Amino acid sequence: MSDGTTPRVVRLSLEGHVATMALDPPGGRFGRATLEAIDRACASLADDRDDVHVVVVEPAGADLGLGWDGELPAGREGVGAFQALAALPQPIVCAVRGRALSAGLELALACDVRVAERGAVLALPDVAEGRVPSGGGTQRLPRAVGVSQALRLLLTAEAVDADEALRIGLVSEVAPAGGAAEAAQSVARRIAARGPVAIRFAKEAVSRGIELPLSHGLRLEHDLTVLLQATADREEGVRAFLERRPPRFEGR
């Protein structure tokens, strides 16, 4: 999928149905060039790429991210690019390696599932630097771990290690040191083995549904279920289950 025009700070590759977005922001800090590259990468992964079932976001270097590039105008940082990431129709798995600070953690929060490795450090230290988090942290962190744990992290600027992140549900798994990327790929491959239409619908049901009153969310789930009943994949999935063999999904 690398087409030569993709900037180095964001490298896209495709293996099977899993696309990997390796991020290498200069100095570990998210500046304009990196954000624009993330935006472009997301555009290339959006709806017309039915062959991409799952996306993995991982650091190319030692750290997922150290924060914003100081040249960015305060308060106008990564919302657009991170929003484009969160809005992808494919499920996104993020590998948290090294430090995930400020923009680094907000990037991870824009993903659906997070896995960390031993030695990882996660924090939103923005208030200690005199700024309000602006990459979605004040909104996505409470939704990820509940208001109580989110306020602790947001107001104290305190860092948590991988085990504490697991305990509060900020990450789903702690891999051995150096193992986050492989753990994220493993989660991605398991998702990619499921029904491709179903996983997109499942992401939509979850991410749109949580913004709706429960009764409307249930109706959304119901409508997507009925749509899925008309797919060949569901027929194949049920038949394969009854015949005790792995399903062969075709995405239709």
Next chain:
Amino acid sequence: MASGLVLERRGESLWLRLDRPEKLNAINVELRDALWEALTLVRDDRTLRVVVFEGAGERAFSAGADISEFGTAPSLLAARDARLRRDLWGLLGALDLPLVAALRGIVFGAGLELALACDLRVATADALLALPEVGLGYIPSAGGTQLLPRRLPAGEAARMILTGDPMDAARAHELGLVHAVVSAAELEEVAGAWAARLAAFDPLVLGLTKRAVHRGGELPLSEGMALERRLAAVAQATARSGGA
């Protein structure tokens, strides 16, 4: 019992046992209909204080929907119509009395969704909770995509729904998805103790409290606070006039 559901009245509690152990208590159309009938009785029976759900046998609370019946509905429209007319999960959500789930072994798909519709969940240490639907090319369709993200940290809910992989009882307990983990021998006793405790409280107060949490959770905080004040006033006025 032929319907696959056993109803047992114990004092002021109703125990509903999914009873198809040879099928891991999978929920087929007949069992679904039996649950519907039972819950309409629950809704209309003012003398009932608590409902406890359990599964027969050692291996499972429920393996979920009975896949062998999939695709047997006469048409897409008929299937949709049947669901909207007999909205079992909507009925569960609308019940005012407390619901307890006693979980053991396999708690998959619609089995987990039934447990999510309950207020209290106790599980044996060997319980495995999963929503495996995407592996069969569809999605959880009894509220799982809506209730699980409202009961778990977002990433953990997404992981379960998108991978279909199970969560064990210890992790579910750590994240608050189940409220106690016990041995298989203690399961019924703990669920029974909860039921007895709940049955001793004023049912009107419990019902209004439950309503305040569920409805209030869907509202902006200021409106939720106003709802709480109204419901608290209802309880107080009823107590003053000598009970419901």
